[in-house]
Amino acid sequence: MESTTLARTFCRRLIRLSSWFVPAPFRSGWRRHYEDEIEDWALLVDRGDILPQNRPLLAFTLSVAAATLRKRLQVEANPANARRLAGTPAFAMSVVLSAALALAVLSGGFRGFRAMLAPLPYKEPGRVVEFRAFVPFLGLRNAIPAETLEFWRKGSRDIQEFAGYSIQGHVMRVTPGFFRVLGIEPASGRLIGDGDRPGCCAVVREGGSAANLIGTVPRGFWFKSRQVDTWVPLGDAGEGVLIARLKPGVSAAHAQQELRKLAQTGIFRPVLRRVQAMRVELRPLNEIFRFPLYVAGGGLAFSLILLALYTGVAALVAKPRPHWRYWAFLMVKTGAVMLVFAAAWVEIAAWRAASPTRLDGPALSLIGDWTFLLVYVGAVWQSLRDQRRRCPVCLNRLSVPVSIGSWSSPLMNPASTELLCLEGHGTLFIPETQSSDREPERWQPIETSWKEAFKIPGQTA
Numbered sequence: 001m002e003s004t005t006l007a008r009t010f011c012r013r014l015i016r017l018s019s020w021f022v023p024a025p026f027r028s029g030w031r032r033h034y035e036d037e038i039e040d041w042a043l044l045v046d047r048g049d050i051l052p053q054n055r056p057l058l059a060f061t062l063s064v065a066a067a068t069l070r071k072r073l074q075v076e077a078n079p080a081n082a083r084r085l086a087g088t089p090a091f092a093m094s095v096v097l098s099a100a101l102a103l104a105v106l107s108g109g110f111r112g113f114r115a116m117l118a119p120l121p122y123k124e125p126g127r128v129v130e131f132r133a134f135v136p137f138l139g140l141r142n143a144i145p146a147e148t149l150e151f152w153r154k155g156s157r158d159i160q161e162f163a164g165y166s167i168q169g170h171v172m173r174v175t176p177g178f179f180r181v182l183g184i185e186p187a188s189g190r191l192i193g194d195g196d197r198p199g200c201c202a203v204v205r206e207g208g209s210a211a212n213l214i215g216t217v218p219r220g221f222w223f224k225s226r227q228v229d230t231w232v233p234l235g236d237a238g239e240g241v242l243i244a245r246l247k248p249g250v251s252a253a254h255a256q257q258e259l260r261k262l263a264q265t266g267i268f269r270p271v272l273r274r275v276q277a278m279r280v281e282l283r284p285l286n287e288i289f290r291f292p293l294y295v296a297g298g299g300l301a302f303s304l305i306l307l308a309l310y311t312g313v314a315a316l317v318a319k320p321r322p323h324w325r326y327w328a329f330l331m332v333k334t335g336a337v338m339l340v341f342a343a344a345w346v347e348i349a350a351w352r353a354a355s356p357t358r359l360d361g362p363a364l365s366l367i368g369d370w371t372f373l374l375v376y377v378g379a380v381w382q383s384l385r386d387q388r389r390r391c392p393v394c395l396n397r398l399s400v401p402v403s404i405g406s407w408s409s410p411l412m413n414p415a416s417t418e419l420l421c422l423e424g425h426g427t428l429f430i431p432e433t434q435s436s437d438r439e440p441e442r443w444q445p446i447e448t449s450w451k452e453a454f455k456i457p458g459q460t461a
């Protein structure tokens with residue numbers, strides 16, 4: 001004797017699941033029909049009239065489920081139905097969701113975002129700052145003149161230690177103070193320190209290898225680029241980008257003030273160097289690293305405020321008043337587009353920071369930023385445009401454009417287009433001729449008595 005309990009439960013579940021592919025008006029009737037069929041069969045089995053075999057029951061249920069799915073796909077594949085489906089609010093939302101999903105997959109589950117939230121792998125990373133110097137008319141320069149640096153070393157009471165670095169591909173050249181400034185202990189051997197001259201030795205990540213190896217850094221350590229895996233000595237801090245560790249309790253702003261003042265006291269210095277030193281900037285590493293996060297967050301907040309304002313004004317002037325769902329859909333859809341772009345910005349920035357190339361110069365990254373901004377504005381614009389072509393009652397896209405009027409008599413009978421809601425809620429009148437007193441777009445609800453004409457068998461209005 002076979003037990004049919006499990007098979008019965010499974011088949012009932014499958015029938016229930018399949019019923020969602022049946023159009024709503026027929027759903028409950030369809031489900032009851034097949035559930036009764038299974039119940040009758042079970043009754044006969046329990047009475048001993050037929051053999052308790054699972055196979056026929058499963059075969060029957062699977063064939064019903066497959067037929068239902070096939071039928072539904074045939075209906076949806078019909079061009080008219082496909083167009084109707086593509087016009088639904090659910091479809092618009094699924095397009096945005098697909099983009100979010102694609103981004104999640106491409107970015108390895110928003111790896112860049114998660115990395116920015118994680119603390120930097122240094123001892124008290126909040127105390128490490130990076131220097132930026134501006135030269136008037138020449139823009140940004142990272143190198144600090146050696147004599148200025150010497151002056152700071154002697155006079156500063158805010159800075160514990162200076163160090164410099166420069167990146168070339170997967171190799172980073174660092175000054176003897178570099179690992180002390182970051183507060184890194186060796187995983188094995190020793191790290192580059194005082195007395196190590198350029199070309200003498202190398203440090204790699206735990207498990208790696210190199211010529212003249214003196215020691216390794218912990219596996220999780222990285223600085224600026226995750227592609228760097230070898231560290232070799234650099235002659236002088238002034239040759240590379242300058243970093244420093246602040247003394248405990250000192251803020252980056254305070255230290256910046258102090259260094260600017262110190263540079264000003266060197267009155268015998270050539271004018272250009274003095275100005276350059278005065279315009280030096282100290283930025284905490286944390287801030288540099290999380291900067292894309294601030295940009296994306298600020299941009300998103302700003303965009304959402306604009307969207308709320310736009311929606312508020314549009315809701316005030318709209319006549320006749322659309323249902324509140326119309327405005328909710330506009331906010332949710334456009335807000336989701338904005339969120340996807342903000343997330344994409346963070347991931348792209350993290351990806352660019354992790355793999356700096358020679359191509360990633362200031363000019364190219366500026367072009368990249370502007371391109372991104374243009375695509376973003378275009379996408380938001382599309383979302384707003386899409387909304388204006390939707391029925392204010394059911395939110396479906398309006399279709400069946402009908403040309404009315406005539407291009408040859410623009411005065412008496414101006415050319416225009418009328419879009420129709422397929423559910424029969426009304427028409428949108430769009431004037432096409434340019435005239436001084438151009439008529440605005442106008443929504444015209446259809447009389448209730450007309451709605452019967454739009455009813456499609458098996459569809460609820």
Ligand SMILES: [Zn+2]
Nearest residue numbers: 391394421425
């Ligand atoms: Zn409608």
